[in-house]
Amino acid sequence: MQTKDDILKLYKSNIQVTVAWGDMDAAQHVNNIMYLRYFESARIQYMEDIHFGFGQNNLGVILAEVNVKYRIPVTFPDTLWVGTKTIIESMDESSLWTEQVIFSHAHQKIATISQARLVCYDYAQLKKAPWPEAVRQHILDFEK
16 A cells, blocks of 8 residues: 655645545535545646746646546545656657555555646747746656
């Protein structure tokens, strides 16, 4: 069984999230939309970790596709760690896939796994753009 420390070694970019009562739905577990918000917050942290802030030279990222696998329900109260990494083999000229996990403190295991395709986007030109070489190198260095 993987521990939180094992997970954090594999996903160097990570955030901690405290589950709020309002994150739950009528079924008394965290609503599926909340997981997407947790993943979004972790992706923003990842972008900061690789030194690719939004608006640099009118560039940013857009979410092109996301797949989520819910393993176990999460409820209030719980503390979650959300880890993010790039699947290096997936990088092409203007997009990449990330893998993200949510680890539940209460359950001591992975609750949710996600893969998301991010596209480098030029907000001035309103079209996809190639990754700046410096950002590409930051990703490779960060993921080593």
